[in-house]
Amino acid sequence: MGLGCGKDGNVRVTDNDNIEVSNLNRQFLFRQKHVGSAKSVSACAVAHGMNPALNVQADQLFVAPSTENVYNDEFWTGIDFVVNAVDNVKARQYVDDRCVWFQKPLLESGTLGTKANSQMIVPHKTLTYNDIQDPPEESIPMCTMRNFPSQIEHCIEWGRDKFNGVFVDAPTDAVTFLEDHAKWMTEMKKNRPLEIPVVLKKI
Numbered sequence: 219m220g221l222g223c224g225k226d227g228n229v230r231v232t233d234n235d236n237i238e239v240s241n242l243n244r245q246f247l248f249r250q251k252h253v254g255s256a257k258s259v260s261a262c263a264v265a266h267g268m269n270p271a272l273n274v275q276a277d278q279l280f281v282a283p284s285t286e287n288v289y290n291d292e293f294w295t296g297i298d299f300v301v302n303a304v305d306n307v308k309a310r311q312y313v314d315d316r317c318v319w320f321q322k323p324l325l326e327s328g329t330l331g332t333k334a335n336s337q338m339i340v341p342h343k344t345l346t347y348n349d350i351q352d353p354p355e356e357s358i359p360m361c362t363m364r365n366f367p368s369q370i371e372h373c374i375e376w377g378r379d380k381f382n383g384v385f386v387d388a389p390t391d392a393v394t395f396l397e398d399h400a401k402w403m404t405e406m407k408k409n410r411p412l413e414i415p416v417v418l419k420k421i
Contacts, residue, residue: 220271221272222272222273222274223269223271223272223273227273228273228274228275229265229272229273229274229275230274230275230277230297231258231261231262231274231275231276231277232258232277232279232280232281232289233256233257233258233261233277233278233280234258234278234279234280235256235257236254236255236256236257237252237253237254237255237256237257237260238253239253241257244329247260247261247264247265248260248261248264256276256278258276258277258278259276259278261276262274262275262276280309281309281312281313281316282309282312283312289316291320294316294319294320294322295320297322298322298323299322299323299324299325300313300317300322300323300324300325301324301325301327302314302324302325302326302327302328303327303328304328305328305329310326310328310347311347311348313326314326314339314346314347314348315348317339317341317346318341318342318346318348321341321342322341323338323339323340323341324338324339324347325337325338325339326338326339326347337350
């Protein structure tokens with residue numbers, strides 16, 4: 219589209235998460251070879267490959283009160299608008315607050331399970347994200363639970379997942395193997411993800 223391709227143009231991508239196999243079915247930037255690498259770095263590399271004129275910068279950080287030394291007043295005053303696509307309500311509320319304070323337009327979007335939302339926010343002209351009360355989150359995104367749990371529910375769910383892995387999944391696998399080891403081996407080969415080395419180009 220030419221966005222961020224001008225002399226003074228710049229697109230800055232922030233994400234502190236890594237790509238998992240489960241991410242591959244709901245977007246078009248990542249492939250199997252990207253699994254395990256940083257989302258922001260891979261997204262920028264692929265986008266730059268689509269349009270070499272794109273000026274793009276990857277940050278492996280999340281935007282939050284704890285990173286205000288990086289995403290400070292100078293950062294917010296130096297941008298024209300924000301596109302948000304995060305998986306938890308607190309992060310959305312924080313970015314919405316920053317955009318209202320610095321009077322930056324915000325395209326707010328996100329998905330969680332079967333739910334999806336999209337909202338264009340112009341400070342002092344439209345409703346903001348914080349003006350609308352989201353229903354309580356019924357499920358916890360796996361990337362939140364594994365990489366940066368911030369609530370007691372995340373820790374409980376992480377513990378349950380670990381418990382099931384040790385005391386449910388492993389014994390079930392053992393029983394299945396003992397009953398029919400040939401079938402078990404066939405299923406394991408079929409379900410095991412491909413191990414492909416990750417190669418990232420500097421841009």
